[in-house]
Amino acid sequence: MxxxxxxxxxxxxxxxxxxxxxxxxxxxxxxxxxxxxxxxxxxxxxxxxxxxxxxxxxxxxxxxxxxxxxxxxxxxxxxxxxxxFPKVSLTPQQPEQAQLMTRWLEKAAQSHEHQVVNFVYANGLGRLPTPEQWRYYEQHVPHRAEFHRKRRLGKAGSDLQQAKSVLDAQFEEIECQLSKTAWLAGSEYSLADIAWYPNAKLLSRLGYDVHPFPYVRQWLRRIEARPAYQAGIKPEMMPLPNWLLRVALRLIRRVGGRF
Ligand SMILES: N[C@@H](CCC(=O)N[C@@H](CS)C(=O)NCC(=O)O)C(=O)O
The missing domain is CATH 3.40.30.10 (Glutaredoxin)
Structure with missing residues (x-):
């Protein structure tokens, strides 16, 4: 310390x-x-x-x-x-593995907008802004205004097949890595796993089918067994079954904004 x-x-x-x-x-x-x-x-x-x-x-x-x-x-x-805070290291010791971790992190940084948000909206689960929120986006949050403009024109978050095929390619890549090594960057648990776990978990809860990816499913379970997951995330998770979570999100979309 x-x-x-x-x-x-x-x-x-x-x-x-x-x-x-x-x-x-x-x-x-x-x-x-x-x-x-x-x-x-x-x-x-x-x-x-x-x-x-x-x-x-x-x-x-x-x-x-x-x-x-x-x-x-x-x-x-x-x-x-x-x-x-390097005392507990989340970077693999071996340089090749550390490099692999950096590559997974770079991809994860792009993944929220291009993979998660697209799938969520294409699957009818994303919230729509109210006119008041829309005005706030236009004034202060241009990237969000741009996303909703594209969505309304059918250029983003509207094609479920396309959103799924992007995810298929991503999950195949993760599955392939996990069929060779215990963790995404090799033999050590690292920031790569931390960056990708929440995406994979959320997508599986919101309707992306992870059954064809057995290594991914085992990896999710191994992360959830870690004390850090148990202490850091689990206590605040909503204990709703996945189907009920999806129903709730669809309802929120219906009664929420329309823009
Ligand atoms: N690229 C950002 C994305 C962050 C992001 O989009 N966060 C969402 C929640 S997952 C959010 O705060 N959305 C604001 C909203 O819904 O208005 C990051 O990785 O931190």
Whole structure:
């Protein structure tokens, strides 16, 4: 532990069901770090407040504030934690495995928008903005306004077959790696597994069929057996069966925004 570590302040802005926030929750738990946690209620649109926008200009969770310095983008936060809190290492010792981990992290950083969000919307589960939220996006959150503009034109998040085939290719790649090594970057559990677990889990809960991927299913179970998962994520998970979660999300879409 660095000498100043006891006086450092660490605050995590998160929502427990956010796959991106879960990456950071897992890494913090693996490292034995216990930040102050501030829940941003996405359902109540707390992310769309001027106060939170000052912390994360993209109005998304997670954000980590370390000694008044705000870090955003979940995969960037993972690398930051690894650099600042190296006592419990989540990087493989062997250089080739460490390089492989970096490649998985780079892909994970692109995956939320291009894989998860597309599938969720194409499957009829993503929330639609109200006119008020839409105005906020247009003024302050251009990437989200752009996504919804494309979605309305049928250019994003509308073709379920296409969204599934992108996921098929991704899950085949993960399955192939896990058929050769215990973890994504080789023989050691690493940030690569932490970055990909929440995506794979969320997609499987929301209707992507992981049955054709036995190594992925075993890997999910092994991660869920880790003390860091049990302490860092599980206590805040909603114990809803998957089918009920999907029904709830479809209802929220119906009664929510229309834009
Ligand atoms: N690329 C970002 C994506 C973060 C993101 O999209 N977070 C979602 C939750 S998973 C969010 O906060 N959405 C805001 C909203 O729904 O308005 C990251 O990896 O941190």
């Amino acid at each position: 660095r000498p100043d570590v006891m006086t450092e302040t660490l605050t995590l802005y998160y929502h427990p069901y956010s796959n991106c926030a879960q990456r950071v929750m897992l890494a913090l738990a693996e490292k034995g770090l216990t930040p102050q946690k501030i829940k941003i209620n996405l359902m109540a649109n707390e992310q769309l407040s001027d106060h939170y926008r000052a912390i994360n200009p993209k109005c998304e969770v997670p954000a980590l504030v370390h000694n008044n310095h705000s870090i955003t983008e979940s995969c960037t936060i993972l690398s930051y934690l690894e650099q600042q």
